Every structure is written in structure tokens, then in C-alpha cells.
Amino acid sequence: MKENPADQPIRERLEPGHISVEGFLGTDNRPIADIVAADTGVVEAEGFTVEQLGDFLEKLHVTGDGGWESRVPMYDGKISVRSDETLGQISCPFACGTSCHKAIITVKDADGEDLLKFTPLDAHLISAHGFFEGLGSAYRIDPNELLALYRLCEGGE
């Protein structure tokens, strides 16, 4: 489908090689607005907001940073987080002026099984732009999976 001309510069920055080698769109050819609308729709249909989910991810990120690349238990041991940081910053592809530190945060359950992997930029993209990355992108966060993790940790129907 054709991109909205106003979103074309954003699309270019989301494509491979501009901000990251692999980009943020994966195999998703839908216009940016459609990707955002589909994912935020899933979240809102469950009675939550993208800001809630983005803030939740940021909380996991900050807690993980405090562990300095060691695993930190959270929510009475229901999950643990670890933030692996590297030097440098990455700017928001939506060109809102935000830049985030480069890190990969991994979330595991009490049995040590992987639950989620995300970057600080993902927390911002979800909270500020409702963007969970395109289908097939290495760092795409499935809204349903994130909602399930949010419910496990924070509760809520």
C-alpha cells in the first residue's frame, strides 16, 4: 500500500540502514499510520493505553539499568530483567527529538524462560508514537504479548 506523503520521511528513517542496520519495519508494507492504528487498536480494545505499556517498559528498563548487566528480580520474583547496555545513543525515527541509550533489556519469568526482549527506544516508540515496529522486525513487540506481561506484573482486567 502507498505511504501517506506526510509519513514518507518517517518511513525512510524506519527502513534498513538509516538508523539501524535492519530497520524497524521488517516485512511490513503497510503504511505507518495503519501499523500504528492496528496495534493501538489491540491495546485500546483491552482497555489499556499505549502510554501505560510504554511507561511499564521504561520501568523495566530503569530497573534493569540499576542491575548493571546483572539480572534483577521484580514484582515479587514473577519476572527478572537485565539491561545490556552499549555506548552510544539512538535517535527516534519519528524525529521528535528524543534519543535513547543503546541497550537490550531481556525479561524472564520465574523459571528463567524468556518473556520479552526490547530496547529503550521501543519503550519510547510505544509510549509516544504507538509504534510497536512492523511485522517481522527483529524487535517488534506483539501488543498481545506485552499486554499479557503487563497483566502478570501490574494486574488489571
Add this chain to the structure above:
Amino acid sequence: MTTFFIAVGSLVAICGVLAVLLVIADRYLNDYGICKLIINKGAREEEVEGGDTLLGSLNSAGLFIPSACGGQGSCGLCKLKVTAGGPPVLPTEEPHLTADEIKDNVRLCCQLKVHEDMELEIPEELFNICEYKGKVESITDLNHDIKLLRIALPAGDEVNIIPGQYMQIETPKYKKTPEPVYRAYSIATDPLDKTHVDLCIRLVPSGICTTYVFEHMKEKQAVTLNGPYGDFFLSDTDKDMIFIAGGSGMAPFLSMLAHIKNEGITRNVTYFFGARAKRDLICLEQMAAFEKVLPNFRFVPCLSEAFPEDNWEGETGLVTDVMKRLCPDLTQMEAYLCGSPGMIDASIAALTANGMPNDAIAYDKF
């Protein structure tokens, strides 16, 4: 039927004319021509092709402005005073500028495009920063995710570094990267070696520059770099020093320790290096060699998640906790930090908790 063909023909003709007009408009309306950059009240003038960013235009004129992110607008280092010319402050600049800076005409020159003559103020010391066309002499694995990149400068070229400074290295177009990008790395070189630049590079998943270094860069290939930049220097006091680093944050301390050795500096130095497991440690042989020749130097590697098979008998736990335990009184000491933002923040908290004043802490927080 004739009417139909005339209608289609007219439509095609109109589309053709519009397409030609668009091409002409693009060629002439977006042609900003040659723009003049008047620097430091006319002390220097450069003529550049309009349309590029101010950072890119200055680079093409041989003036290199510090930019750790390579012009992405994320590091906020490329600030310059623009006293005339240019649009109002852009939304992408605002997060990096204070109210006083905006009032004082400070701009982020990677975001600002040159569309007209501009007047700028550039610190004199930046005039000495050079571009080098070096050659990759070697790429050595320091561990599983950090490489030491050694670049030889061309015969006749020399670089004078102050230990702690950094260089910007160009990643050329490759794979899906549409244009060259620059990234900043601390220099690990002995400052007496003026013909080489050594950089410690840690792989960043999906990182444009580090992926290039790890997967595509070959020995003997040409490489463009510029610098040196930065003000992360050793002070000239006699105070005892603490170094704290993790991962590729080792780089500036290799250069600083070589400088301490070269200059016969006798200040006490305790270097805390944090890693998760033994496989993450780097440069152990160099550290042992420094300990032999520098009687007042002590290297303290700390492992936070050592594997049982590591058989580690050294310090364990977070490097900040180890430092706090071994150095309970920091009131008369100085600290130098290089690492990830989380590490820097945790280190500052630990240092100040043990009495170190904030102004005694120097760091490179990329």
C-alpha cells in the same frame, strides 16, 4: 472513439508537462546555490554548496565539529553559535538546548540545513582537528564481542592525542546503508605512537558501524577518520585516582596508563573493571604489564555473574560495590569513568556516597 483517444492523449500530455515542470522545479527551486559561512566574525570564510546540514557543510570545508552520533541528532555534541542565517530552532534541536542556549543562538549543527549565508562562531581549538585517510592494520578479538581496531596513518601523517580523547570513524555505504555514517570511539593508543589510532569496538546488535567492523571490515582496507576530540583528560593534580570502566570503556584507560608510564607519573591509581564473567574480561596481559612497571597502579577486575567453570578467585559483585568496600574514604581522590550510561550513573552515586565531590569525577558518557 476519437473523443476517447483525444481525452487519453490530452491526459498523457498534461501529465508529461506536469512531470517536466516538477523536474524543473526540483532542479531550480531546491537549488540553494553557493552559500557563504562566515566564521568568527570573518576570521575565516568558506563557500559551500547549499542544501546540506551545517555539520556536513563544515566537514566538506575541512572543519570537523564533534559529533558522537554522526549527525543523527541524538548526542547533542555538535553545538555551535549561529549569529545570522538559518531557520528558527527546530523541534529536533529543542531537547538538546537549554533556554539560555536558545537565547544565545546556539544550534545543533547536524539538524540545521544551509539554505543561505550564515555567520557562525567556532571554538579556535576545533580548527586543528584533521581528517585522516588511514589503513586498517589489524583487527584483533579482545573477547567475544569487543575488537581492537588498529589503524595506520599514511606516511607523513601524525596525530597528537591527549589520553582520553576520541576519534570519529566513517562507515562507508554497505549492505542496506544508503550513505556513509560516522561514529565516535575513544582512542586506546599510547600517545607516543603518533602514527596509529587504536579503537576498542564492542558489537552493538543492529548497529550500523559496529556491524560493519565485525562483519565487513578487512585488514589493509582504507578507512577515513577525523579527530581527536573531547575533554576527558587526566588532571595535573597529585591526587590519588580511581578509574572505573566496563567493556569497551577500557580504551581511554589504555592510553592514560601508557601516558602515566611515559611521563613517570607516581600518583596512586586503582582501576576497577567490571564484567559479568571471565569471558568478558579484556586486556588482562596489558594490565599485568602496567602493574609491573607502575608500582602505584593496581588493577581490580570484578565479576558480577562468574560461571562456576571460571574458577574465579578475584573480586565478585558489582564493580561499584567492590569499589565502595575497598575505598571507603574518597574525599581526597579523583575518579575517571568510561562506560555505559547506567554504569556511569551507578559509579557517580557510589563515589559520592563515599565522600568524593562531584567536581572530582570526570567521565565520558557516550
